[in-house]
Amino acid sequence: MKGGKVMKNKEIKKAMAVDIPVIYIEPDFPVKEKKLAIFLHGLGGTKEDLINYLEDMSDKGYIALSYDKYQHGERGTETSEEITKRVFTNLRKYGWPILGQTIIDTTRVIDWAIENLGVSSEVYMGGISMGGDISIAVAGIDRRIVRVAPVVTTPDWLRPGMYKLGSTTEILNPGKADSYAQFFYEEFNPITHLSRYIDTPPMRLQLGRDDTHIPPENAERFKSMLAELSQEAADRIEIAYLEGGNTNHMETIGRSDEWWPEHLNWWLKDNK
Numbered sequence: 001m002k003g004g005k006v007m008k009n010k011e012i013k014k015a016m017a018v019d020i021p022v023i024y025i026e027p028d029f030p031v032k033e034k035k036l037a038i039f040l041h042g043l044g045g046t047k048e049d050l051i052n053y054l055e056d057m058s059d060k061g062y063i064a065l066s067y068d069k070y071q072h073g074e075r076g077t078e079t080s081e082e083i084t085k086r087v088f089t090n091l092r093k094y095g096w097p098i099l100g101q102t103i104i105d106t107t108r109v110i111d112w113a114i115e116n117l118g119v120s121s122e123v124y125m126g127g128i129s130m131g132g133d134i135s136i137a138v139a140g141i142d143r144r145i146v147r148v149a150p151v152v153t154t155p156d157w158l159r160p161g162m163y164k165l166g167s168t169t170e171i172l173n174p175g176k177a178d179s180y181a182q183f184f185y186e187e188f189n190p191i192t193h194l195s196r197y198i199d200t201p202p203m204r205l206q207l208g209r210d211d212t213h214i215p216p217e218n219a220e221r222f223k224s225m226l227a228e229l230s231q232e233a234a235d236r237i238e239i240a241y242l243e244g245g246n247t248n249h250m251e252t253i254g255r256s257d258e259w260w261p262e263h264l265n266w267w268l269k270d271n272k
Contacts, residue, residue: 021047025057038065040102043084056264125147159172198233204238240263
């Protein structure tokens, strides 16, 4: 059990999308059209952490796929604790390349899935924490993304007001980017590329009301700034909040039984 969810023990298939290890679960019933839904893990996680989510996604009639982000899982050399500790010593220098390279990787995974799994070119994408950040950014550059479902996430890579994970008193020093990291920020940061979202696909951001690690104000500001360019575009972005009790970052993720069913049903319509 992960995040309050019971695993269903479906068949998990493994493959290499060029040089990127992926796992996916296919629906166990006939579907009208093969559709791809991608869900990505957070910092320090792996694709296997999301198997229970993938099982639910496949129950909706989608080929549910995840892969290890850059420097994670089979693509990394550090433990979860080691990479998390390293990234938080300088979030901009070490975190932005993970975001940027994984965004590029996503386009390659989609290409692979269309060619090798026979899925439609209309792709559904979401993710948790850093995985959600990636899904928002990909939606701005790849028009094959048609519906986006990020969780405890931000469209602003500067993350103003970000506290250390689990803290309500200690602000995280984000560090300073080197030129390599800065390239990814300038290329992909959603809030500084608002024009890419004039034609944004429908997007639902599931946030924790009292998340101090990824404050909801960042998503709210993104939506309000987009509204200045296009109210129609901003109206396609929905922000949902987990309320009551402890709704900080990890606690919100752990209460997935309270937000995941509604989030999933909004994101993936039955494909049977």
